[in-house]
Amino acid sequence: MYLTNTNTICAIATPPGIGAISMIRISGNETLETLKKITKREEFSIRKAHYCEIFSNSGELLDDAVVIYYKSPHSYTGEDVAEIFIHGSSYIQKTLLETLMDLDLRLAEPGEFTYRAFINGKMDLLQAEAVNDLVFSTNSKHHNIALNQLRGGFSKKLSQYRDELIRLTALLELEIDFSEEDVEFVSRDELKNIIINLIDEAQRLIDSYRNGNVVKRGIPVTIIGKPNVGKSTLLNAILNDDKAIVSEIPGTTRDAIEDQFTYLGHTFRFIDTAGLQKTVDKIENIGIERSYDKMREAYIILYIIDISKFDYFQFLGEIDELKTQIQNFDNKKMIIVFNKIDLIERIPPHIFDLKDYEKVFISAKRKENIEVLLDKIVNSIKDDFDLETDTLINIRHYKAFNDIKDSLSLALKDIEKNMPNDIIALDLRQSIDSIGRITGEIVTDDILDHIFSNFCIGK
Template sequence: MLSTEPIIALATPSGTGAIAVIRISGKGVIAVVAHFFRSVRGKRLSQQKSHTVHLGHIVDGARIVDEVLVSLFKGPHSYTGEDVVEISCHGSPYIQQQIIQLFLRNGCRSADAGEFTLRAFLNGKLDLSQAEAVADLIASDNEASHQIAMQQMRGGFSDEIKRLREELLNFASLIELELDFSEEDVVFADREQFKSLLTKIQNVLKRLIDSFSVGNVIKNGIPVAIVGEPNVGKSTLLNALLNEDRALVSEIAGTTRDTIEDEISIGGIGFRFIDTAGIRDTEDVVEGMGIRRTFEKIEKAQVVVYLIDATGFKENGASLKIEIEKIRNKYPQTHLVVVANKMDALSSEETNHLREQLPNALLLAAKKGTGVEDLQEKLLEFVNTGALRNNETIVTNARHYDALLKAVEEVEKVQSGLAEGVSGDLLAIDIRQALYHFGEITGEISSDDLLGNIFANFCIGK
């Protein structure tokens, strides 16, 4: 799968900008670029040191295409481990394409998605877990997801897995050695010490597996459904949370007939807010479809914000409490936050009555933005950020999660085998399987199909 032919791609977003960066990697790329580069100081590009930048022009025959900066990174001290040249040109799409087409006609081919990072992996610059973190880092849109991706890219997760694999591999070697001397009944691996190691590995694996529930929501955002009867201020609350007029607001009940979604970062954590159609009995076909979608969104949400109109609580309080209890019973696994809106319109007596009837409800006035911060703080309570604050390893990748589940299953088989006193050859089979699943994570064991699937999700130019 390892190819050294020169590849080229735009490394910055397509479109017009101040500058654009074109990346080229592969065997002989410095000589290829040197043929079309004219330094303003008459330097020969092929004779320059690695990690240097040079001002000049890209020329096509007698025609000057653009004034550029050319950065040299000589292998193996480059991102891909090969010779890499990065051309910083002016950000005109026309100029970008002229330069790329020039090199495509002269020995380069267009890079596939993620091919630069794939080459970095194949050349030993990154392991597979670190390579996947590159894509997560590019996609990170809040502080928490950025922090996790940076830790993984710097090898935090890989180092932990490699340590476990190395310790298990040492004992596996001793078990295998015993098989060579089976006729002499020699024991090289201390069984009690081995049991302690397996317990330690099991605990670490389970901690990593448990972290996935946090890592997954940090990576993908926490879905929060805003529900309630029509005209209680759901769209106004969404706008207050987003600090923009994202949803249409009207005094007419039933304005929102479909779900509206948007994402914001609160305390470094991504939340996906879903403004839903008001829940009520209706003969309107379109509104009815919106209400059905509301219940679909509730089923998928991790948090439900049930909004009530505080001004009508005195008359409708009993029925509202019944509806709240229905939601709580129907979705027991979902966090439910009851929020009373339009509190600014209540008298002190009405406010005290509402507090008595709904002691756990958050009180706010969405139109004025009062109490919105209290709701944000409440939402953060549902995210266990302790591991993030302590800079612990957090698993965010479903492929890693699956491999960890399989690894802990094999470790438990080895533990059972030791307890039952099974022979070394049977223990060795389960140990090898556990080692295999560790290797799947870091890429020490991988297939072309697996690599193709992973790197196909990268952007072109990375």
């Protein structure tokens, strides 16, 4: 999209709308000239705050602003950059952007500033992706992983991994040059051991993606139960929003509805589902199939029961039914949520016979004990998501590490089959290429387009 484009670009970097302050960013060769024109000021020191008047193209005094000028290459993009802090009125923002465009600046595409930083060697692709992760992080774990990646912690590790592969490949290729003399620069056993260690490390990273992705997208908590027990009311109570339709008619929710919610530093994805019942209604049945899918996806299941209608033996039957539907049901964490406690005078018999289950008593409608439930959810995950900072959180990296593992496994097999050095070196070279795809040394334009188009404008 913007690959060959070298215009000077501009964008509002702060969130859209009205605010106390708004920041407009400029990057490219025309930055300094543009600043002079809009401020009617001749001198700008580098990386100093300047209090300036800003004029529109028609000469109208638009605002008093603070301007910072960064000279290439010491800037975010590596180009000349300016940051203009204006009052956050929509009129000022709009008029200043129009003025900049009249001066032949172009509106930046999403992620274009970071794209330029990547092209100009200010960061590798992994770090550029981490910028986006950092911007979108909603909890400390996702934030820590993204920050480590942005600051190059993971890139450094990758480059050590890559150096080791390059060293091995070079030794193998050197042996080819000396093939007449039958020398061995690295013993086959040593080679095998190093490759096994590298495969183990790749596998550890591949495995880390499962929890890394959960932390990034939110830990899935699926709300299930019979129709009309108050599942949607509970979702709304947790989100403090009228996200899901609630009614006294059983079968109100037809399709799964979900939203993120962060509590005590954990981001959860709460999923409300269609009530489980036997029905001939075709649409409702599709919804119920989806409820099962969402249960399979769940890390935690909230099983909602209308306490005023609780029936012990019916409940045991329902759990048996779920076990037949959900393969690894016993491995999931489940909390039984007895809802509508406002309707009863005393706890029905048999409830305390359910000793093996975590239980909470709430009134979703009156928003009673919602925090007790949330605390139980947080307690149930214990330290499952205390992740290493080099956890994979990006599917692109996950796929690349699978490729790395595959080519290293092939190398191992080829060594065992006593294949010639050049074949083994080829396997190793393939894994080196896969690392290059992560850091962006080998990358196609469409991959770059895809990565940067998910960014915010102005970043």
